[in-house]
Amino acid sequence: MPDPQKHDCAVVFCIDANFLQFSLFMIWQIAHLNPHRRFDFVIASQDDLVIPAWAKPYGIVLHRSGPYPEAAAGARFSGSMSTLFRIMLARELGDCYRRIIYMDSDMYVAGGDLGRLLDIDLGPHQIGAVLDCRYFYLVAPHDEEFKAAGLPNLPYYNTGFQIIDTKAYRDQEVERRAFDICHNTKRPILKGDQTLLNMALKGGFAQLAPCWNWQQDGLSPLLSHLYPVFHHHFIAARKPNLVVSRRLPVRFNQAYRDFMALYAPDMLGAISDQPKPRQLRLQEHIRMVFDTFTAGRITEAITARFPDPYRAIL
């Protein structure tokens, strides 16, 4: 077992240098909430990263991601190619880790036993993941890229959080199938790795409870009011470090600020200012009430399918 690997499972982040502090923020949260963890932390990157002294006790494994196929350049997402590294994890790390949880670095960790999640039954699937955000405000949405490719309305997931069974993933050549999409499609790839993996798997994944990858905070913060969420995922541009939003709860921005003040003061200037405290206006209240009666019902129907967050729908 190569040093510093210690366990046969890992929580992995794929980043470029810009996201290092945000992945450390998540590791800091996960380690606190999982004091008896039986998994490693891995940061995969093509950049030269240095783990700061305070984070050394976490034993973070730095992994140098290999090259991706040239044709994958079309799957660049938000100006970065690092989103594609996750597709190669099973091949690159599969000899070390039987299971990998891949996590985006724009998340806030509120709870959840990741050790327990790593061992759940995925059935015949290579991947376990949460449905994409549109499922929580539209009834059975048909993904545009599936539609354009002539595919039926199949489950479509958000790739920000995935459990990967490395053996099944390799045996079933998910990496090759995903990158083949780059060769086989003439249409633009709109969502980077998410497009490639969904097009490759065509709905064939184990569905995890939405609390593992909750994507609704920026639009409808009330939807999680009575639903305990483990991982808040700040999708698209609605990130606590970037926007001053009236609806994205300011506690996430505050958590970033507190963390950066402690461990990366140079980054404080890059965290957006907080809005001046104020009550919501009448129309904002109405919007929240409206959301609760529309998206709330749709979300409730999905969460009801997951009475136990440690059991996937296969």
Next chain:
Amino acid sequence: MPEPERHDCAVAFCCDRNYFPLALFMIWQIAHHNPDRAFDFVIATRDDLQPPAWAAPLQIHLHRVSDPPEAVMADLMKLPKMRRFPGSTTPLDRIMLARELGHRYRRILSVDCDMFISGGDFNRLINMDIGAHPLGAVLDAPFLYEPNYHAREYQRAGLGAAPYCNSGLLLIDTAAYVAQDVDHRSFAVFKKHPDAILYSDQSITNLALWGGFAQLAPAWNWQNSARLPFFTLNYPVFLHHFIGKHKPDRLLLRTLDARFNLAYREFMARYFPEHLEKLALPLPHEPLRKGKLFSVVMEHLLARRTTIALLDRFPDPYVALI
């Protein structure tokens, strides 16, 4: 065993064995958010408590609290509101902290156990300028939604309206507290205004000080998580205080965010599994219903001006009004 290293400030919890796990929950959170802390953790108690092995690195100091003076106990027993003191004088213990621990600590942050820590720099909080006041504290909940709030204790005692604090979080300057005799003045309230004592130590401290305390930003003791849950979308809170009987471990109000109960459940599952069954079960995962939503929205709209006017006075959470 050598005496663990000590700081000259402390975060203290007054609790009996029933609240011990929740005190440890608080310490566990505070330590996480304050890795470079320059303060001790103290649990002041009359029970024989033993911190579990996992908490050893936190170097918690157990302080054996003395009983209140006999005369105070006698006055206490005479109170018609004895049900407020259900078999325990624990709430009164914090009144004695400054005299009992003042030789070790120049500042003590006394914190209730029924809170949730979201963040905040406790080193800065503990060293905040509170002027000549013996303590700093946050105004009580009604000041956020009731304009010109006049506390019932003050009314009953014939005192005019004045700031009235929630005693769930007290930043105590031990020298000033002792020099100004706040403990004795507090206990004297038993004789002076027995009819005005409604909430144990909180009533007593407020009746003794009658507004004479430094006001801290509400972020340090946010008591409106259940009543004004939407307000914190825009206002960052460091300590959520679950006032009254609606707490994440007991009765669950539908307006109290599910994350608090989740945090309790996960902590107990990890460190006190035998306490898990005592926790309130999570509510069904469903959106707020029409009637409840309407009443919560109305609460917010009615409170709007009062809340904003109060928060505008605290542009910096690390500056107290003195």
